[in-house]
Amino acid sequence: MAGLQQVAVPLTGFEAPLSEIEQTIQTNVRKFAQTVMEPLGVKLDRMKAAAAIAPDSPYWQIFPEFAKLGLPLEALLQMPDGERGRLIPMIFEELGAGDGGLAISLGASMLPWLIIYATGKTALLERYPEGSRIGCWGITELDHGSDTLDFGRMCAQPGSDYGxxxxxxxxxxxxxxxxxxxxxxxxxxxxxxxxxxxxxFDDGSGEHKHCVVLVPLDAKGVSRGKPLEKMGQRALPQGEIFFDKVRVPADHLLAGTGRPYDQALCAVLCEANAMMGSVWIGAARRAYELALDYAHQRKQGGVPIIEHQNVRYRLFHMMRKVEAARALNHRVHLFNATAPAAALQGSIATKITSTQTALEVASDAIQIFGGNGVACEYPLEKLMRDARASMIEDGCNEMLAIKGGTLLIDSVRIRERSK
Ligand SMILES: Cc1cc2nc3c(=O)[nH]c(=O)nc-3n(C[C@H](O)[C@H](O)[C@H](O)COP(=O)(O)OP(=O)(O)OC[C@H]3O[C@@H](n4cnc5c(N)ncnc54)[C@H](O)[C@@H]3O)c2cc1C
Incomplete structure (x- = not known):
């Protein structure tokens, strides 16, 4: 390498200098991700799903510990648009580098408040102050997975019945x-x-309608299913919610049927998909970091393996993919925060790119770790299991791509051409 000047770049790659406040927040969130989330995620990954949410489980510390960072949604939403558009992806990338499943648990918990703010129903904050409860987003059903995310029935077969x-x-x-x-x-x-x-939403008209309501889960008639055992993101608790004639006051309606419903679904999908884009860059970055470090330590063929051409070739492509996925994610967040309306096709593009990148980079990192890559005592196999689940979460990537493609259609142009 004689004569080659090496320029060191930060963990988060080729970014322009951060402002003082961005640097402070990034440092604090990174410390939380490294010292709280990562060890907690590993512990929860090895527990049975029921034990992971038992009263004595370490899972419960994640919410009070995160609250100590002082990053409520309300404060983030009040920031100037451009600043918020830069800061949110940085925060979620750090959380994703800590533990993907726990990052999603924290993100999903914010969603009720996101839509309370988005719909302007802030009177509900008196009863449900932000962060006072753990939140969730209940949309998919036993018989309706992809269908429920397909507002406007863009991906449904023509003439098909929702059921x-x-x-x-x-x-x-x-x-x-x-x-x-x-x-x-x-x-x-x-x-x-x-x-x-x-x-x-059944108003007796017999028409296919939907609505968005806020449901306190301590209400009479609410019960839960068995905690779900799954291959990845095991730190993220999942399971059914059952509603047996649960009464909800009228002011808990956040969006009525038709256009308000579609807008509320588009709003949550735009945010959730862009947030997924950031979280899974974090996971991809972590896999790359671990592989880079290991490649310097592990000696084979008489040298640290990074000196073998195929290993540094692979590492370069891992770095390149993480960087490209991050660049797209930052652009989408900034666009969505500053444009008159968020673009769902952008959120979908970053969600698909980051989740695909996380899976590929985690798989490459396993290859660099050799046999240790698939051993449970090393962190890579968990990262890969976590990343695999992300390609289904918040909408299967295929269905989202069809939806994103549908949003590229200029129907006015098509109508005019067919005249
Ligand atoms: C880790 C994780 C977290 C999740 N979190 C939440 C949550 O917080 N809240 C919630 O409500 N749900 C959540 N989900 C559910 C998730 O949104 C659904 O799993 C997803 O939308 C797919 O639905 P499904 O599993 O029923 O698969 P299906 O819809 O049955 O799809 C099966 C296959 O068919 C394909 N397919 C289906 N329909 C179409 C179509 N129209 N065109 C082309 N291909 C199609 C899909 O791409 C897929 O490959 C989560 C899922 C995971 C894995």
Missing amino acids: RPNCVVRPDGDAFVVEGQKSAWVSNGTVAQLCLLYAA
């Missing part, structure tokens, strides 16, 4: 009644205390 919903909200005097269940995949479903519920 019977598994969860229905009905008006009843001055309240609403919720009946049915949500899928076992609701993130935080087994631990949440406040549900942002997206469900079918």
Whole structure:
């Protein structure tokens, strides 16, 4: 390497200098991710799903510890748009580098408040101050997974029938009644205390309608399913929520049927997919960091393995992929924060790119670790299991891509050409 000037770059790659406040927040969140989230995620990964949410489980420390960072959604939303658009991806990348499953648990918990703020129903904050309860987003159902995320039925086969919903909200005097269940995949479903519920709305007209209601999960008639055992993101508690004639006051309706519902679904998908984009860059970055470090330590063929051409070739492509995924994620966050309306196709693009990158980079890191890569005492096999689940979470990547592609269609142009 004689004569070659090596320029050191920070963990987060080729970024322009951060402001003082960005640096402080990044440092604090990184410390929390490294000292609290990562060891906690490893512990929870090895526990049975029921034990991981038992009263004595270490899981419960994640919310009070995160609260100590002093990053409430309300404060983030009040920041100037450009600053918020830079800061949010940085925060979620650090959380994802700590533990993907716990990062999603923290993110999902914020969603009820995100939509309270987005719909302007802030009177509900008196009853449910932000952060006072663990939140969740209940949308998918036993018989309706991808279908529930496909507002406007963009991905459905023409002429196909939605079928019977598994969860229905009905008006009843001055309240609403919720009946049915949500899928076992609701993130935080087994631990949440406040549900942002997206469900079918039956007003007796026989038409296919939907609405969004806030459901306190200590209400009479709410019960939970068995904690779900799964291959990855095991630190993220999941399980069904059952509703047996649960009464919800009328002011808990956040979005009514039709356009308000579609807008509320688009809002949550735009945020959740962009947030997923940041979290899984964090996981990909962690896999790359670990592999880079290992390649300097492990000696084979008489030298640290990074001196073998194939190893440094692989590491370079890992770094390149993480960097490219991050660049897209930052652009999408900044666009969504500063444009008159967030672009769902951008959020989908970053979600797919980051989750795919996390899986590929984790797999490459396993190869660099050799046999140790697949051993449970090393961190890589967990990272890969976590990343695999992310390609289904918040919408299967294929279905999201079809939806993103549909949003590229200029229907006015098509109509004009067919005249
Ligand atoms: C880790 C994790 C966290 C999650 N968190 C939540 C949560 O917080 N809240 C919540 O409500 N749900 C959550 N989910 C559920 C998740 O949104 C669904 O699993 C996902 O939308 C897919 O639904 P499904 O599992 O029923 O698969 P299906 O919809 O049955 O899809 C099966 C396969 O068919 C394909 N397919 C389906 N429909 C179409 C179509 N129209 N066009 C083309 N291909 C199609 C899919 O791409 C997929 O490959 C989570 C899931 C995971 C794995």
